[in-house]
Amino acid sequence: MQIYLPIAEVAVNAFLLLGLGGLVGLLSGLFGVGGGFLMTPLLFFVGIPPAVAVATGANQIVASSFSAVLAHFRRKTVDLRMGGVLLAGGLVGAGAGVQVFAALKARGQVDLLVTLFYVVFLGTVGGLMFWESLRSMRRARNPGGTVRTRKRHNWIHALPLKMKFRTSGMYVSVIPPVLIGAGVGVLSAIMGVGGGFIMVPAMIYLLGMPTKVVIGTSLFQIIFVTAFATLMHAITTQSVDVVLAVLLILGGVIGAQIGSRMGTNLKAEQLRILLASLVLLVCGKLALDLLLEPSELYSVGVAE
Amino acid sequence: MMRAALALLVLWLGATQTLASERVVLGLSQDEVAITATFDGSSLLIFGAVSRDAPIPVDGRLEVVITVTGPTGALDVRRKERQFGIWVNADSVRLSQAPSFYAVASTAPLKDILSAVEDLRHRITLGQVVSTVGASQTVDDVENFTAALRRIRERAGLYQIAEGGVALDQQTLFRTSIELPSNLVEGTYQTRIFLLRNRTVVDMLTTGIPVRKVGMERWLYTTATTQPVLYGLMSLVIAIAAGWGASALFRLLQR
Numbered sequence: 001m002q003i004y005l006p007i008a009e010v011a012v013n014a015f016l017l018l019g020l021g022g023l024v025g026l027l028s029g030l031f032g033v034g035g036g037f038l039m040t041p042l043l044f045f046v047g048i049p050p051a052v053a054v055a056t057g058a059n060q061i062v063a064s065s066f067s068a069v070l071a072h073f074r075r076k077t078v079d080l081r082m083g084g085v086l087l088a089g090g091l092v093g094a095g096a097g098v099q100v101f102a103a104l105k106a107r108g109q110v111d112l113l114v115t116l117f118y119v120v121f122l123g124t125v126g127g128l129m130f131w132e133s134l135r136s137m138r139r140a141r142n143p144g145g146t147v148r149t150r151k152r153h154n155w156i157h158a159l160p161l162k163m164k165f166r167t168s169g170m171y172v173s174v175i176p177p178v179l180i181g182a183g184v185g186v187l188s189a190i191m192g193v194g195g196g197f198i199m200v201p202a203m204i205y206l207l208g209m210p211t212k213v214v215i216g217t218s219l220f221q222i223i224f225v226t227a228f229a230t231l232m233h234a235i236t237t238q239s240v241d242v243v244l245a246v247l248l249i250l251g252g253v254i255g256a257q258i259g260s261r262m263g264t265n266l267k268a269e270q271l272r273i274l275l276a277s278l279v280l281l282v283c284g285k286l287a288l289d290l291l292l293e294p295s296e297l298y299s300v301g302v303a304e
Numbered sequence: 305m306m307r308a309a310l311a312l313l314v315l316w317l318g319a320t321q322t323l324a325s326e327r328v329v330l331g332l333s334q335d336e337v338a339i340t341a342t343f344d345g346s347s348l349l350i351f352g353a354v355s356r357d358a359p360i361p362v363d364g365r366l367e368v369v370i371t372v373t374g375p376t377g378a379l380d381v382r383r384k385e386r387q388f389g390i391w392v393n394a395d396s397v398r399l400s401q402a403p404s405f406y407a408v409a410s411t412a413p414l415k416d417i418l419s420a421v422e423d424l425r426h427r428i429t430l431g432q433v434v435s436t437v438g439a440s441q442t443v444d445d446v447e448n449f450t451a452a453l454r455r456i457r458e459r460a461g462l463y464q465i466a467e468g469g470v471a472l473d474q475q476t477l478f479r480t481s482i483e484l485p486s487n488l489v490e491g492t493y494q495t496r497i498f499l500l501r502n503r504t505v506v507d508m509l510t511t512g513i514p515v516r517k518v519g520m521e522r523w524l525y526t527t528a529t530t531q532p533v534l535y536g537l538m539s540l541v542i543a544i545a546a547g548w549g550a551s552a553l554f555r556l557l558q559r
Contacts, residue, residue, distance in 0.1 A: 002344040004486065006517060006524040011344050011486035059539050063547030108382050108393050227540050234536030238528050242539040243341070246546050253550035290390040297385075298452030303378035303398055 007241035008052040014247060016046060021060075021251025028064070028252070029259020031275045034222070036061050036193035037125075039248065041118055041282050050111045052241050054101070055233035057192030059245040061226045064252055065194060065219050072216030079167035079213045083220035085174050086181035086199070090225035093185025098232040101190055105237055108301055112290075117191050119287045125197055126279030133272040140269070156206060168209050168217075176206060181221060189229045194222040326366070327355045328497045328509040337484060337493070337515040345486045348372070348513070351479035354499060360475050364502040367410065367417040368470045368478045369428060371498075374405025374462075374515075375491030381449040397442065397449040399434070404489040405462050406433050409469035409480040419503040426498065426505065430454055430463060461485040490516050 003014040020042050028035040036057055043053035072078050104110045159173035180202045184195035199218045203209045209217070234240045333349030350370055360366075379402045385394035410417065414429055423429050434454055436446045443449070457463040462485060470480040492512040499507040517525050528535045 002342060002486065004339060004341055004343040004521060006521040007528055009487055009489075059543050062540055063543035066544045067548050067551045108380060108396060112392050230540055231533070231536040234528070234539060235532045238532055240528070240536060240539050242524060242535075242542055245539060245543050249543060249546045250550055253547060253554065257551075257554050292391075293386070294384055294391055296452075296456065297383050297391075298449065298456065299382050299384075299393070300453055300456055301380045301382065303380045 003243065003247070005048075005052075005241050005244050007239060008048050008244060010047060010049075012046060012048070017244065017247040018251035020046065021248035022255035022258075023251075024248075025064070025252035025255025025257075026259035026262075027255075027275070027278070029256035030262060031271060033275070034061060034064065034194040034196050035252075037118070037122060037191065037197060038278070038282060040114075040192040041122075041286060045285075048241075048244065049239075050114050051101075051105055051237055051239040052244070054114060054190070054192035055230065055237060055239040056241045056244045056248070058188060058226045058229040058233065059240055059242070060248045060252065061188075061192075061194045062223055062230060063245070063249045064256070065223045065226070069216065069219040069223055072219060075216070076167075077213050078216040078220050079165055079209070080220070081163070082165045082168055082170075082177060082209070082213075083217045085163070085177045086184075086217070086221040087224050089178035089181025089183075090185035090188075090221055091228055093182035093187075094189045094225050094229045095185075095232065096182075097186040097189025098229060098236055100186075101233075102236045108299075114190060115286050115290060117187070119283055119290065121187070121191070121198075122279050122283035122286070126276050126283055129272060130276035130280065133269050133276060137269050137273075156208075168213050170207070170209065172207060180206070181225075184221070185225050185229075188222070188225050189232070192229075194226055196222060325357070325506060326361075326499055326501075327507050328499055329353045329355050330497060330509055330511060332495070332511070332513065335513065337488070337513060339488065339490070339515065339517040339521055340519060341521055343486060343521075346484045348482045348484055349479065350482065350495060350497070351477070352497065353477050354475065361501065366472070366475045367412055367500040368472055369408065369410040369414070369418065369498040369500060370470055370478075370480050370482075371409075371428060371494075371496045372405065372407045372482050372513075373403045373433070373494040373496075375489050375493075376401050376403045378402075379453065381453050383449065383452070395443045397446055399436075399450070399453070402434050402453065404491075405484070405493065406430065406457075407464040407466070407482045409464075409466040409482065411468065411470045411472050411478070413467045417500050417503060422500075422503065422505050426496075426508070428498070430465060434463075460487070462487075484515075488515055 001014045002011045004011045020039070024035040024039045024042070027033070027038060039060065040053050040057045043057065044050055069078070101110060104113050156176050157172060159175050161174050162171055163174050164171050180199060184199045187193055187195045187198065196218050199221070200214055203214045203218060204211060230240055330352040337346055337348070354366065379399045380396050381399065382393040382396040384391045387394065408414070408428060408430070418428060423432055427433055434450050436450055454463055461483065464482065466480070470478055472478045492514050495511050495513055497509045498505050516522065
């Protein structure tokens, strides 16, 4: 069944979109990741204009994070103060990101910007994940290897403007969380992702936050930053397609339910290798589009 | 239904045999194209007849050319170039006037039935419609860019040439069918019918077919463009409600 998307102005098969949402939902249920970084490139591949894919991706993440963050609130695993600091940075970053996005859209370079960001980030994250899971699989096979302990004190603790974060039990400078938040804000505006895949490791390894509050706190930041990015995209580039978003969300909810049940039957290391391979595959496809000579060198855009 | 309409036309022609020379009388399968949520392209049937006040002239065959032109606006055509090892948009040409849709159908190859002067006057062939006149001269090879525009849009079904696509019966009844793709731009689609004899236009008729989004599609589109803040907030509320509602439903089902 073809459905005409009013903002993207293309007709796409509704079941294809539900399936895409379902696939990404399945992966997020399996691996516990948001999946925005797979959703946006998949939307490019089915022919949604990149500007619409990014803006609608941000909208879809708001929905998928909402019920998750509620669950974390019930378990009291959200550090509101840290979330607020991350959010302050995030709003600034997202605001700047949307401006850059709109400026490049007018010059016809937005596709390049988005693809480059994806190639760099998917390549880095996928590569690191692949390497990490290979190492831990090898370690699991011959135990007794060296186990590195996480450093408790590093240069971050020497920075000024310290603040007390009671829920996390930390006393650190607000500069690193603001910067992390801003960086993630830029990513969510340009890539249409939540940015959890960058923020969670940064919170654990850079800030040294306790793992139990990391997910809830990052979700808290993501929901407001992606909501802000959606609103900014709706105002400046008018590329949020709500019909597309609803189809992806419905597919996503169903997929996530199936995924979380399947996940319990698979080993964690195998899962991670699987996810890493998938991320690298999408990255490779996008990189090839940049590196190989395209079959059509010309493109047509409506003059702004 | 079309047959009945044609029969009526013929009857009517018999009654109005007082007009001068040959004139076009037009019928359309639809006087409006509505883009709904399930819009997947549409087929536009254009038919009509030639009315005459004298016997069919014998000097040269009668030929019919039908064009449909979508809303026209400025376009940027960009060309990729390898820079630092990757392919990026480099040169671009702005065409000040290019239609979003253009179809031309005729009874015979246009070069045989249409003189260059008439083409220039009425802008019938794609070469005239997508011209480099008014293009910004920042590159040396503007014609490559216009050729690319035609190639890309012909592949997408947005520019169509159907030479021989108009059927003409007994030099009086003509009809053609134009396929409208699903990615149509809203606006008025100008439909022109030309009657030609000896490569010269003897009569022409112009009419407009409105193409517009309707229902929910129309409402969403206008809200997004005229009240973006409201639309953005609404998108967020709808998204959260859909996500929350669906997962709540799932929890209910599991009990």
